[in-house]
Amino acid sequence: MSITPSPSILNLQSLDTAADDVSQYYCVKGVLLCFLWYISSAANGIMLKKCLALFPFPLTLTVVQFFGCAALTFPLLKYQRVRGAFSLSKGLFMTGILPLSGGKVAAVFFATLSIANIPLSYSNTIKASLPLFSVIFSKIILGQSHSPMIYCSLLLIIFGVIICSFTEVLFNLAGLLSAIVGTMATALLSVYAKKAMSDHNMHYLKMLYFVSITSLFLTLPFLILLDGTNLLNYDYSAIGDPVAEIFPLISGIALTNFTQNVAAFGFLSLVNPVSYSVANCMKRVFTIAASLVILRNPVSILNVLGMTTALSGVALYNKIKLDEKRAEKLSLPTVIKKSVNHPNPLYTTHLIPDVPLKSHTAYVMNGYTNYNHSLPPRLIS
Numbered sequence: 428m429s430i431t432p433s434p435s436i437l438n439l440q441s442l443d444t445a446a447d448d449v450s451q452y453y454c455v456k457g458v459l460l461c462f463l464w465y466i467s468s469a470a471n472g473i474m475l476k477k478c479l480a481l482f483p484f485p486l487t488l489t490v491v492q493f494f495g496c497a498a499l500t501f502p503l504l505k506y507q508r509v510r511g512a513f514s515l516s517k518g519l520f521m522t523g524i525l526p527l528s529g530g531k532v533a534a535v536f537f538a539t540l541s542i543a544n545i546p547l548s549y550s551n552t553i554k555a556s557l558p559l560f561s562v563i564f565s566k567i568i569l570g571q572s573h574s575p576m577i578y579c580s581l582l583l584i585i586f587g588v589i590i591c592s593f594t595e596v597l598f599n600l601a602g603l604l605s606a607i608v609g610t611m612a613t614a615l616l617s618v619y620a621k622k623a624m625s626d627h628n629m630h631y632l633k634m635l636y637f638v639s640i641t642s643l644f645l646t647l648p649f650l651i652l653l654d655g656t657n658l659l660n661y662d663y664s665a666i667g668d669p670v671a672e673i674f675p676l677i678s679g680i681a682l683t684n685f686t687q688n689v690a691a692f693g694f695l696s697l698v699n700p701v702s703y704s705v706a707n708c709m710k711r712v713f714t715i716a717a718s719l720v721i722l723r724n725p726v727s728i729l730n731v732l733g734m735t736t737a738l739s740g741v742a743l744y745n746k747i748k749l750d751e752k753r754a755e756k757l758s759l760p761t762v763i764k765k766s767v768n769h770p771n772p773l774y775t776t777h778l779i780p781d782v783p784l785k786s787h788t789a790y791v792m793n794g795y796t797n798y799n800h801s802l803p804p805r806l807i808s
Contacts, residue, residue: 485542555588
């Protein structure tokens, strides 16, 4: 005698299969965005270093990056048909876009300035100290407390950066300070960008477009005042053929900056801050390795040891944060009576009966109820 499964069981099995497909899609998308982020970031840093050796105008190259990002994001917004792509309220501009743009200007300009003065590998080692400033700002601004192990990992990062600084063959104080200020600005920017996307339910491409164009207008007056005369009086004959030498590098810088921003913002919209921090750490490793191989800047054994120590501290920090996140999830209840409101209009919510859950919630997506999976990566529309 054969037993036919009830329609409700078959329905739940088909819903779980559909949810698995959705999870796999976002997983593949996240991996591709992460890979694109790594490649474009390393290429951007290497081209910046080569261009600055011929064309020593960090502020001008900062403006080029903002212009390229704004110009290339515009058609992408049209293609993606993002809802309300070019409309922005005054309140959102003042509380969201303008502060983000100010942070972006500081982060990009000081990062470019540091690359002009110190090797790319050393600059990225200093930028790997991002968790240090994230902890400081979260303590000051949000009043968050951290475990002793977190502070131990930060000491490891500091120790590694100190070793690098004392053993760096091409050490420059201006480059060191520029990299530190740029890293501080990036720490504030990453926290505020995630908050802005969440609070205002803004698509990451829309945010990138308005931040880029606002940053461009913020830096243009400084470009005219500081670089205007110098650009006109610069001896371009020392370069040889400026069009053949500089133009391809400037075009490549604009394109790779746009690509890494789209990939980074897209990846950030799919994952939590801890996962983003882990990926960012690995990006630093990739960029440092690529710069050492391609640019061949001189390094000593102690210098490599300092880089390894700093990056090990970042890896330890990320592991501790990941363990804390998992422990927090395990402490949540395993039974829920209804689904949680999801901010994205693509997801609808309905009352769900008591069901034992593998994760902290259930969700209804396009009419499909999924009881055995956590919420999919949030889409910002």
